[in-house]
Amino acid sequence: MTTSAFPPPCVPLDGLDAALQSQGFALIAAADVRRWLPADVAELDALHAGWDHLPADAFLKDGGHYRRRRHSCFVVDGQSVQQAPHRAHWQPLEYNALHGGMQRMFEPMQPELVALPVWSRLLTRVGEAVCALRGTQPWFVEAHPFRIDTTDGIGRPTPEGAHRDGVDLVAVFMLGRHRVKGGESRVFEADGPSGQRFTLTEPWSLLLLDDARVIHETTPIQPLVNGELGWRDTLVLTYRSGGFQGE
Template structure:
């Protein structure tokens, strides 16, 4: 998985997961280093190459046009979802004492094109997948009706579940939806305070909606079976990173304001698909 922003051996850009993320990656100790201010372009593929790329290397990146083609949803319909990110309540569970994360949460079962919303439930991750916030049931505010009723929303769930089916075969998928806003309140925001991790699911889809007045926020994907990985920055609204969670570990580096004294933020939608039930069942 080496490339312009990748590493396979030690060299000018070749570093290990532990060196880049901090020695204690599992506890979310990633630090701001000079390297995070160097922007590597995302290794995007076209929509028709999504499945073979994901099968071959465990992750794939799509630009906005490819996301639109994959979902069969025009970009204006996707951008119409953005107001929901201005109405995200604070995350009350951050153990690092931060106030930089806002979020909501919703759960669905997707079987083919049938999408069923399930009653609101706590988000749960075992400690083995989230050393910082695992082992506890976290209750977040539910998704808003405006988001749930948008046709583009249903299509996002259907196509993400269909991608999981392409990887694992036809079956019902237990999908959790996480709209996030990470901001620079206090000077720094941490998209993944738990550090480099897996989510304990089959597929993770990370959609970038907005980057405003920030530097950092670099995506890093590592081979779960070895030290090889790649780093790049999602910079365009409605670009996406798709991850086979069994094969790769991922994280996003902290963000800082580009212009001091002005708030910055990074908006994402994370969808996870898991076979055989939700974590914690």
């Protein structure tokens, strides 16, 4: 596996909406994310602390033990954030060939994290970005805290391969990397040949994806030192109009 890391082509905050509209994705540097939310480092560290308590994913069909996660749902309508009753995560096979069609019931996010003021600010701010892209309306949000580790010697952030999620917007927050190599993000036109590749390394940098226009994947991670555990933490949010998938 190559250790080369292509830097992410970040855009300034005032270019976020234009980048999403013109190329189908936008990358925001961590310092700009903190201004955008707004949030300070201590608030974001308090939220990220919950990633040390993620249960193992019991639904991996490739037999792996490299993914830990939770899952909760919310409805975001302007500045209003309401947590929805806990439900299974479901995707159709056309969007997830590996795990589609399964009712996957994960443990919910910890109540103390959901209660943090920064959590609601984060959900509403991303909601503003998707409103600028699709029009003002309520959004049905699924939140996925992920830790991919090297327990098996290799960890797969996207075991389903390059994919779309069947939503309107996908937000991928890079929370942190610990003693790993790999994990290159790849974004491609859904209906064309163009694409970009880059490695997210900066804690709380952000990748926004117009799910109708692009497909995405992340390459596997490996430990920097053989035999030493490493991991990659992300928060993935999906925003969908009209309802949650599977309703």
